[in-house]
Amino acid sequence: MITTQQSAPPAPAGLRARKKQRTRDALLRAALLLFVSQGYEETTVDEITEAVDVSQRTFFRYFVNKEEVAFAVQTLVEEHFVAALRARPAAEGPLLAMRNAVLDSWDTVGEAIAEVVPVDLYMRTYQLIESTPALLAVHLRRSAELEEQVARLIAEREGLDVEADPRPRVAVAAFCGVMRVTGRLWGRGEDTSIEAIRRLTERYLDHIGGALAADWR
Amino acid sequence: MITTQQSAPPAPAGLRARKKQRTRDALLRAALLLFVSQGYEETTVDEITEAVDVSQRTFFRYFVNKEEVAFAVQTLVEEHFVAALRARPAAEGPLLAMRNAVLDSWDTVGEAIAEVVPVDLYMRTYQLIESTPALLAVHLRRSAELEEQVARLIAEREGLDVEADPRPRVAVAAFCGVMRVTGRLWGRGEDTSIEAIRRLTERYLDHIGGALAADWR
DNA sequence: CAGGCTAGTGACAGCGACTGACACTTCACA
DNA sequence: TGTGAAGTGTCAGTCGCTGTCACTAGCCTG
Incomplete structure (x- = not known):
């Protein structure tokens, strides 16, 4: 009925792309969980990246700022x-x-x-x-x-x-x-x-x- | 016709209060001038305070953040x-x-x-x-x-x-x-x-x- | 009008968001 | 299999903003 546009990526092509998708998803989920459990202002970007075990710099490569992930x-x-x-x-x-x-x-x-x-x-x-x-x-x-x-x-x-x-x-x-x-x-x-x-x-x-x-x- | 509430301060009481008002006005005017002439993001708080010759700390005592002055x-x-x-x-x-x-x-x-x-x-x-x-x-x-x-x-x-x-x-x-x-x-x-x-x-x-x-x- | 009180300020140290630069690893593709 | 590029980590630095503390200058009381 409704044509979903770029949602539901049907298993991306290469290994690289899949890894990328997984990192993004992990950052997103970790961020939202931290936000709702302890508040937005109280959550630092460092906390998010530590939860996913990537560098802070990587976070800002996926999301232009802390707001965007929300x-x-x-x-x-x-x-x-x-x-x-x-x-x-x-x-x-x-x-x-x-x-x-x-x-x-x-x-x-x-x-x-x-x-x-x-x-x-x-x-x-x-x-x-x-x-x-x-x-x-x-x-x-x-x-x-x-x-x-x-x-x-x-x-x-x-x-x-x-x-x-x-x-x-x-x-x-x-x-x-x-x-x-x-x-x-x-x-x-x-x-x-x-x-x-x-x-x-x-x-x-x-x-x-x-x-x-x-x-x- | 319209009852202005706290606008138009009719010459505040002491010297202290007048000085305070002048500092605030100066910060406000300097900030707006800088904002409109070179852009909001491009203007640092330091630039504003230098123009008025007060410390950066003073700016944040008058305005809770850079946005508020705008x-x-x-x-x-x-x-x-x-x-x-x-x-x-x-x-x-x-x-x-x-x-x-x-x-x-x-x-x-x-x-x-x-x-x-x-x-x-x-x-x-x-x-x-x-x-x-x-x-x-x-x-x-x-x-x-x-x-x-x-x-x-x-x-x-x-x-x-x-x-x-x-x-x-x-x-x-x-x-x-x-x-x-x-x-x-x-x-x-x-x-x-x-x-x-x-x-x-x-x-x-x-x-x-x-x-x-x-x-x- | 002296002397204490306190509002307003400056100086400094520190945190967190964000950016640029560069080196390094790892996948992709010829 | 080797080469290029995509993705990442590290580091240094800027800027908004805050806490702390000492100091100065109006103010107020005795």
């Missing part, structure tokens, strides 16, 4: 959503297409995550991102980049020019704003299941019309 | 907006109140800025924030904090519980999403006047209803 799985999830959005029929209006794409991707992204790290670890990482100021800041910037990408995609679907017509950006901004609220509430609540975020998403998106009415009373 | 004026602007929102009559619906508060504050914030740094310097700083990844990330996190504050304010106006009713957060999220788009476009365009951002704001906010319709065609 977002490796998130990248997967975002690619999943974009793919789901592209797959929505052209007949659907912008808001409906985005809504359905989100709900679609929640249905299938679990497996994609599990190929890299345990789903449970991803969810705890997400909560960590939401609660660590330095990571939250980066998360929001990444979301803004995704937002721009989605706006272009929506404009394309509707045959509009993003630069000329404000509606694609406005719609996507409003939509993403709501999505961020649900993400934050999910990370805060106790129920960290994928079903929970799905339900929350539906509930909040259903309110977007009413919330923008002139009068709530 | 947002000092932005803080002023945000306080201005919140004050303007509080001043809107209770009869106005949420969206209208936010819209009017933004437009109100654009009318008066210029003077408040000029008391600290030249308005021109502030505008160039804003453009720098938008175009420097590290600063943009912090900017977005700060905006999210402001958003939460505004959501609580709106809920209060409407006599609702933010935690129970999704509409305040949804409305504010959608509204702020649109505001961020205008801010980004303003920072990108050539016309960096306050009138320009005012016009852009009006134009984009007017489209929020249509953008959320089911069908644009």
Whole structure:
């Protein structure tokens, strides 16, 4: 249903490439485990590399900085959503297409995550991102980049020019704003299941019309 | 009309306090000038402190980190907006109140800025924030904090519980999403006047209803 | 107005994130 | 099988940021 792009590397070619993949995976897993167990700021890059037994320099050859490793799985999830959005029929209006794409991707992204790290670890990482100021800041910037990408995609679907017509950006901004609220509430609540975020998403998106009415009373 | 909160310190008490204020102002101005002229990443804290002739340690006693100095004026602007929102009559619906508060504050914030740094310097700083990844990330996190504050304010106006009713957060999220788009476009365009951002704001906010319709065609 | 109090500062040492340079090992491929 | 290059370790160095401590200069009280 959803075309996963560069996820699930089907056993890379040479020995060298496989070794490389293993090192990266080991660094990623070790980093996330340390992050969620003792906190992001409290974890040094040296600790991560000692756990995997490579030099600090090697870490920075795989990840441009300490933050990036925390977002490796998130990248997967975002690619999943974009793919789901592209797959929505052209007949659907912008808001409906985005809504359905989100709900679609929640249905299938679990497996994609599990190929890299345990789903449970991803969810705890997400909560960590939401609660660590330095990571939250980066998360929001990444979301803004995704937002721009989605706006272009929506404009394309509707045959509009993003630069000329404000509606694609406005719609996507409003939509993403709501999505961020649900993400934050999910990370805060106790129920960290994928079903929970799905339900929350539906509930909040259903309110977007009413919330923008002139009068709530 | 708008009650400025802690801006415009009317000549502080003792000599000590005045000296302190002067040091802070000097650091702020020197930092912003260096940032806009040679870039944020390219400016070291040592350069800033050398320009003012204080020790590096002193810089970090006034600003918790290098980022904070870039947002000092932005803080002023945000306080201005919140004050303007509080001043809107209770009869106005949420969206209208936010819209009017933004437009109100654009009318008066210029003077408040000029008391600290030249308005021109502030505008160039804003453009720098938008175009420097590290600063943009912090900017977005700060905006999210402001958003939460505004959501609580709106809920209060409407006599609702933010935690129970999704509409305040949804409305504010959608509204702020649109505001961020205008801010980004303003920072990108050539016309960096306050009138320009005012016009852009009006134009984009007017489209929020249509953008959320089911069908644009 | 002398003398103690303390806020503000400078000097210094140290940590952690990150980078550039270079040498070395090990796989790949002719 | 030998040669090139990819991947890694080591080392030295920069920059943001922090703790500590001594010192100076406004301030306040007797």
